[in-house]
Amino acid sequence: MRGLFLAHESTMSGRHVPVLVNEVVALAEGCHRIVDCTVGDGGHSARLLKPGKELLAIDRDSDAISIAKVTLGTGSIVWLNSSYADPKAHETIRQFRPDFVLFDLGVSSRQIDADSRGFSFRRDVPLDMRMAPGCGMSGADVLNTLDGDELARIFRDYADEPKSRRIANQILRRRKATPFVVSDDLVNAVRAALGPQTGPADFARIFQAVRIEVNGEIRALENTLPTVLEALVPSGIVAVISYHSVEDRVVKHQFREWSRACICPPHVPICTCRGRALGELMLRKPASPSEEEIASNPRARSARLRAFRKR
Ligand code: SAH
Numbered sequence: 001m002r003g004l005f006l007a008h009e010s011t012m013s014g015r016h017v018p019v020l021v022n023e024v025v026a027l028a029e030g031c032h033r034i035v036d037c038t039v040g041d042g043g044h045s046a047r048l049l050k051p052g053k054e055l056l057a058i059d060r061d062s063d064a065i066s067i068a069k070v071t072l073g074t075g076s077i078v079w080l081n082s083s084y085a086d087p088k089a090h091e092t093i094r095q096f097r098p099d100f101v102l103f104d105l106g107v108s109s110r111q112i113d114a115d116s117r118g119f120s121f122r123r124d125v126p127l128d129m130r131m132a133p134g135c136g137m138s139g140a141d142v143l144n145t146l147d148g149d150e151l152a153r154i155f156r157d158y159a160d161e162p163k164s165r166r167i168a169n170q171i172l173r174r175r176k177a178t179p180f181v182v183s184d185d186l187v188n189a190v191r192a193a194l195g196p197q198t199g200p201a202d203f204a205r206i207f208q209a210v211r212i213e214v215n216g217e218i219r220a221l222e223n224t225l226p227t228v229l230e231a232l233v234p235s236g237i238v239a240v241i242s243y244h245s246v247e248d249r250v251v252k253h254q255f256r257e258w259s260r261a262c263i264c265p266p267h268v269p270i271c272t273c274r275g276r277a278l279g280e281l282m283l284r285k286p287a288s289p290s291e292e293e294i295a296s297n298p299r300a301r302s303a304r305l306r307a308f309r310k311r
Helices: 021-027 043-048 062-072 087-096 109-113 139-145 148-159 164-177 183-194 200-214 217-231 245-259 291-296
Strands: 033-036 054-059 077-081 100-104 237-242 279-281 304-310
Touching: 021 043, 021 237, 021 304, 033 043, 033 087, 043 054, 043 062, 043 100, 054 062, 054 087, 062 077, 062 109, 077 087, 087 217, 100 217, 139 164, 139 183, 139 200, 148 164, 148 200, 164 183, 183 200, 200 217, 217 237, 217 245, 237 245, 245 279, 245 304
Parallel strands: 033 054, 033 100, 054 077, 100 237
Antiparallel strands: 237 304, 279 304
16 A cells, blocks of 8 residues: 555645656646646646646645645636535536646645644544545544444555454444544554554554545545546646555546547447547556655655546
8 A cells, every 4th residue: 555644754844845746747738727626735836837827726625725825826826725526616627628637636744744634643633634624524523423334444445454344343342432532542443453563554554544535535536537538628638646556546447448449348249339539648657756756755655647638
């Protein structure tokens, strides 16, 4: 499993360092109508937005929007504080008629480093994990209310955890006595389920799985990629940076599906669909950060960039 932000890697500077930024800028060369679905602190957009270009900047975190407004200043920018998966966002993306759409998935360093946001397993951090502060169920709500099957599914599907059932059972047992409130509650349950050698990488993986559930991250991506393809002008590009295998798999499968010329089911011996591919992959292999980039920004380590060009 890739994509774990370990506590000791905290930059504590509070600033998010954009990942694979030169590679993204190279892909967007010649594009003018750019959608940044995850604007964050505005790191990628600052490099993409040049005179004569227009930007639709989306983030579900209102703090991120405020910071990106400072980073990006005044340019030709439309701001949208919403999940990119909301119907309103889909409509805005369609009307924008973009030629380049970027997703830089997951959470920013600033979100991870702010204890009040509750993404981290550092001691005594509230189990919040909501990217849109105050909206929907928090991490604690998920851990205190979901049934055993649902909890086990989260750890199995989002953390590749073979002992998902054991962790779920620990949570059910412990929450009967005291509801889950802070990071230590989950850390202790995971340690009790997996044994004393359980280390930071395990906690990071399990916390990340809860975060993916809290924010509906996989569903959001699966629902939005088709809208983006529809919204793009001909020859428009969608680029996605993912940080763990579950989200990367969604992107890989979607792009592969779009690249297939024939969409007949596998058991049909002769092609009857006369299908044409919806476009082409722009990178034969996903791009990953150089050793140099990883050395200067360890959180880039797990990043994978995939891109698709619409026909
Ligand atoms: N590229 C940015 C960093 C992005 S970090 C930069 O260089 O500064 C990821 C951002 O995506 C976070 O701010 C998070 O709030 C946002 N995000 C994650 N899922 C989202 C969703 N479904 N809709 C909108 N924003 C989302």
